[in-house]
Amino acid sequence: MAEPDPVDLLKFITRRLALSILVLVGVATIVFALTRIIPSDPAALYLGPRARPAEIADIQKRFGFDRPLVEQYGQYLRGLARGDLGNSLATKRPVTQELGSRIAATLELMFAAMLLAVGIGVPLGVVSTRLRGSLGEAVVRVTSVIGVSLPAFWLGLLLQLLFVHVLGWFPSAGRVDAGLRFVAPITNITGLNLLDTLVTGNLTAFRDALAHIVLPAVTLAAYPIGLVTRMTRAAMLEVLSQDYIRTARAYGVAERRVLGRFALRNAIGPTLTVIGLTMAFMLTGTFYVEVIYAWPGLGSFTVRSFLNVDYPAILGMTLFGAAGYVLVNLLVDASQALLDPRVRVA
Amino acid sequence: MTKAPSFVRFATLALALALLGVVSAQSTTALRVASTASVTTWDPSLSFSTEAVYLANIYEPLLWANAAGSTEKFTPALATSWETSADGLAWTFHLREGVKFHDGESLDADAVVRSIDRHRAIGGAAFIWAPVSDVVAVDAMTVRFDLAYPAPLDLIAASLYGAWIVSPAALDAAEADEGYFEAGIAAGTGPYTLAEYQPDAEVVLSAFADYWGGWAEPGHFQNVVVSIVSDQVLQEQMLLAGEVDLALSLPPTSYASISADARYAVQTVVTPFNYVGFLNTVRAPLDDVRVRQAISYAVPYDDIIAVGAEGLGTQGRGPVPQGIYPWSEEVPQYHQDLDKARQLLAEAGHEGGGFTLRLTYAAENAIERAFAPVLADALGEIGIQVEIEPLLFNQQWAIAKADPVEAQDIFLLLYWPTYSDAGSDNLWSMFHSSDVPFFNLSYWRNSVFDDLVDRAIELTGTDRATAQALYVDAMTLLVDDAAGLYFLDAGAWYAIPTYLSGFEYNINYPFATFFYPIRLAN
Numbered sequence: 001m002a003e004p005d006p007v008d009l010l011k012f013i014t015r016r017l018a019l020s021i022l023v024l025v026g027v028a029t030i031v032f033a034l035t036r037i038i039p040s041d042p043a044a045l046y047l048g049p050r051a052r053p054a055e056i057a058d059i060q061k062r063f064g065f066d067r068p069l070v071e072q073y074g075q076y077l078r079g080l081a082r083g084d085l086g087n088s089l090a091t092k093r094p095v096t097q098e099l100g101s102r103i104a105a106t107l108e109l110m111f112a113a114m115l116l117a118v119g120i121g122v123p124l125g126v127v128s129t130r131l132r133g134s135l136g137e138a139v140v141r142v143t144s145v146i147g148v149s150l151p152a153f154w155l156g157l158l159l160q161l162l163f164v165h166v167l168g169w170f171p172s173a174g175r176v177d178a179g180l181r182f183v184a185p186i187t188n189i190t191g192l193n194l195l196d197t198l199v200t201g202n203l204t205a206f207r208d209a210l211a212h213i214v215l216p217a218v219t220l221a222a223y224p225i226g227l228v229t230r231m232t233r234a235a236m237l238e239v240l241s242q243d244y245i246r247t248a249r250a251y252g253v254a255e256r257r258v259l260g261r262f263a264l265r266n267a268i269g270p271t272l273t274v275i276g277l278t279m280a281f282m283l284t285g286t287f288y289v290e291v292i293y294a295w296p297g298l299g300s301f302t303v304r305s306f307l308n309v310d311y312p313a314i315l316g317m318t319l320f321g322a323a324g325y326v327l328v329n330l331l332v333d334a335s336q337a338l339l340d341p342r343v344r345v346a
Numbered sequence: 347m348t349k350a351p352s353f354v355r356f357a358t359l360a361l362a363l364a365l366l367g368v369v370s371a372q373s374t375t376a377l378r379v380a381s382t383a384s385v386t387t388w389d390p391s392l393s394f395s396t397e398a399v400y401l402a403n404i405y406e407p408l409l410w411a412n413a414a415g416s417t418e419k420f421t422p423a424l425a426t427s428w429e430t431s432a433d434g435l436a437w438t439f440h441l442r443e444g445v446k447f448h449d450g451e452s453l454d455a456d457a458v459v460r461s462i463d464r465h466r467a468i469g470g471a472a473f474i475w476a477p478v479s480d481v482v483a484v485d486a487m488t489v490r491f492d493l494a495y496p497a498p499l500d501l502i503a504a505s506l507y508g509a510w511i512v513s514p515a516a517l518d519a520a521e522a523d524e525g526y527f528e529a530g531i532a533a534g535t536g537p538y539t540l541a542e543y544q545p546d547a548e549v550v551l552s553a554f555a556d557y558w559g560g561w562a563e564p565g566h567f568q569n570v571v572v573s574i575v576s577d578q579v580l581q582e583q584m585l586l587a588g589e590v591d592l593a594l595s596l597p598p599t600s601y602a603s604i605s606a607d608a609r610y611a612v613q614t615v616v617t618p619f620n621y622v623g624f625l626n627t628v629r630a631p632l633d634d635v636r637v638r639q640a641i642s643y644a645v646p647y648d649d650i651i652a653v654g655a656e657g658l659g660t661q662g663r664g665p666v667p668q669g670i671y672p673w674s675e676e677v678p679q680y681h682q683d684l685d686k687a688r689q690l691l692a693e694a695g696h697e698g699g700g701f702t703l704r705l706t707y708a709a710e711n712a713i714e715r716a717f718a719p720v721l722a723d724a725l726g727e728i729g730i731q732v733e734i735e736p737l738l739f740n741q742q743w744a745i746a747k748a749d750p751v752e753a754q755d756i757f758l759l760l761y762w763p764t765y766s767d768a769g770s771d772n773l774w775s776m777f778h779s780s781d782v783p784f785f786n787l788s789y790w791r792n793s794v795f796d797d798l799v800d801r802a803i804e805l806t807g808t809d810r811a812t813a814q815a816l817y818v819d820a821m822t823l824l825v826d827d828a829a830g831l832y833f834l835d836a837g838a839w840y841a842i843p844t845y846l847s848g849f850e851y852n853i854n855y856p857f858a859t860f861f862y863p864i865r866l867a868n
Binding site for chain 2 (some may be wrong): 163172182
């Protein structure tokens with residue numbers, strides 16, 4: 001394969017970056033318009049239902065809600081350019097601060113779910129190809145279909161019922177036990193509790209944080225596990241039919257080595273693409289999971305913002321999600337462009 | 347022997363560690379609580395929402411109002427005694443000596459004057475001080491409130507909103523930086539200070555060592571960790587699994603099962619929350635009092651209480667909740683009588699009904715969600731079709747406030763008084779005439795009602811018996827004119843683990859749970 005031309009690659013990435021910015025501005029415009037179409041008064045929301053008309057008028061003036069919509073939109077975009085997403089109507093705090101204080105919780109949950117998706121999905125996909133035609137393969141296929149089909153909110157409730165209420169194996173809510181800080185306080189380094197407790201050797205807190213994350217992570221991982229299993233299996237089946245695999249087998253290479261060293265390495269590409277895009281999917285998955293398990297992350301904040309018709313928070317979270325999705329897509333496209341010149345030409 | 351892949355070994359080890367058990371302990375180190383209460387502000391002046399759960403343990407008012415039926419109407423807080431002038435226009439409060447604020451400042455008259463002045467100027471509940479024309483420091487430990495017209499200042503001073511006394515140093519800081527309190531500053535005199543706050547996740551309160559009430563008696567909790575959990579079922583799971591000691595909002599459907607559980611002492615209480623339905627009186631056919639009365643007779647009150655509140659509640663007598671002044675047993679109630687309802691409809695020219703009404707309710711309110719179809723079915727019995735429209739409260743609110751002629755026909759609302767005077771609050775706010783409706787979403791206008799309520803408000807501070815009689819007349823008129831439907835005064839229930847004592851619900855502070863009196867039973 002020819003070496004990629006750095007100039008072509010740079011052009012490609014610049015073009016995609018410009019498109020990404022356009023996408024984000026488009027998202028901001030649509031969501032801004034949608035939130036303002038909803039019949040509600042942001043000033044009244046800010047003050048709560050018991051506000052007097054004079055107080056509402058005062059807030060409308062103070063925050064510019066009384067100005068023409070186009071002017072408000074321009075003001076919002078100017079703020080956006082400065083990294084200012086405005087203040088939440090419900091909490092009165094800057095939206096950037098609200099997102100910042102919750103992002104670690106969500107990332108930790110997503111990483112844990114991704115670890116499960118890769119750690120379970122890839123081996124299952126590989127094993128199912130080895131078990132072709134057997135009952136084992138059928139079990140794997142059915143399991144992966146169930147994983148893809150089950151709604152996260154239903155699975156979450158079911159797991160909670162079984163493992164919390166009936167068996168009592170895991171805690172039902174939150175990131176750590178309410179009393180943990182008095183027994184084994186966590187030193188905040190990255191905000192990722194599992195990592196921070198491991199780094200500091202705080203095993204009591206690690207154990208507690210782990211117990212709390214198991215059920216939410218399994219719930220969030222169910223869909224990606226199914227997807228990764230199916231994708232790995234399909235890619236493996238294709239690779240296993242190639243001549244070089246047949247040759248390797250003919251040379252008497254152990255099946256384990258054929259699958260792991262030769263087949264999986266070549267089949268993992270499409271799976272990695274799916275994994276990357278699944279990260280973006282997971283962000284919306286956290287909406288259900290975080291509410292069900294009272295996980296204090298971006299998902300529960302977003303749901304609360306929708307219920308409160310909290311415009312700035314909804315806009316901020318939507319933009320954040322869109323930016324995440326665009327970034328992942330950009331990275332995937334860039335890596336594909338790096339590997340395959342045909343993508344750059346297209 | 348072949349080894350399992352490393353990730354499998356790691357996952358197995360991690361899971362095994364997790365299953366060894368989580369941290370939990372019953373000691374006075376920490377009381378663990380689950381609550382739905384999120385924090386909209388830490389500013390004691392601006393506070394007008396659910397953060398009252400926390401502020402009521404951080405700050406104190408001059409007086410605490412006792413629950414109905416108590417021997418004394420008030421418990422002294424930062425004022426030890428108080429008196430009013432004969433004309434009810436001057437109220438004098440004598441302050442408690444030796445009280446410290448969390449930041450080390452001392453309580454004095456100046457702190458009280460400045461706190462109340464700030465509440466009056468910028469408070470979320472500033473309106474409660476409307477009768478006050480001036481607040482004066484008579485001497486270092488005495489404060490006088492001068493009123494423009496008589497009002498029950500004892501009740502106002504005991505409000506859960508807009509009546510906290512705040513450290514003067516913090517007030518100075520807040521003058522320079524209006525967002526000062528939002529960083530999580532505790533500047534009260536209460537038994538607990540704010541130690542930590544994670545938005546929508548957790549609030550940690552720690553004992554204030556210099557609290558004037560002292561910590562000498564055994565069993566007090568040194569910390570209170572409140573997990574903010576919006577889902578009632580999840581709160582129940584946390585309680586049953588021992589993850590929390592107290593769950594402040596349990597699902598009504600679990601009342602029977604937890605009542606039968608010997609680990610808990612269950613308390614059922616009357617709350618100041620009442621559910622009403624505003625009937626749009628400016629638009630046909632509800633502009634006809636006979637149609638409104640017909641609907642009032644068609645409402646299945648008992649079914650609504652059974653289905654909506656799992657039996658935890660009583661039928662309302664007007665918009666004043668039971669247990670709160672000026673509730674009275676003399677106020678009449680409607681009872682379901684479908685024949686009477688049909689007869690009234692016929693008299694109004696709507697024999698057999700034949701019209702459709704649009705009902706809106708707050709989709710996030712489980713009780714309204716449960717009983718709205720019950721109400722619709724009952725109205726269907728007399729030929730009135732009901733289009734039920736669940737909306738987020740904020741949207742429901744915006745539509746109702748926009749244009750009464752285009753608004754809903756029936757607006758379901760959960761309401762409670764700001765402080766323990768439902769005359770000046772519920773009756774005035776919900777049904778007094780106004781050009782721009784505040785909470786009067788029936789858009790009802792009645793000058794006789796207005797006059798009765800206005801007079802009663804002025805007399806409440808000096809002649810409460812006469813004021814009560816005027817209120818009863820006003821409420822009777824209101825019920826007769828059927829401007830609203832009065833479904834239920836809601837009850838509530840709490841499951842207190844038997845290892846705890848001292849939990850007490852006070853109807854005057856429905857959003858507050860006082861942690862200081864709660865102790866380990868043994």
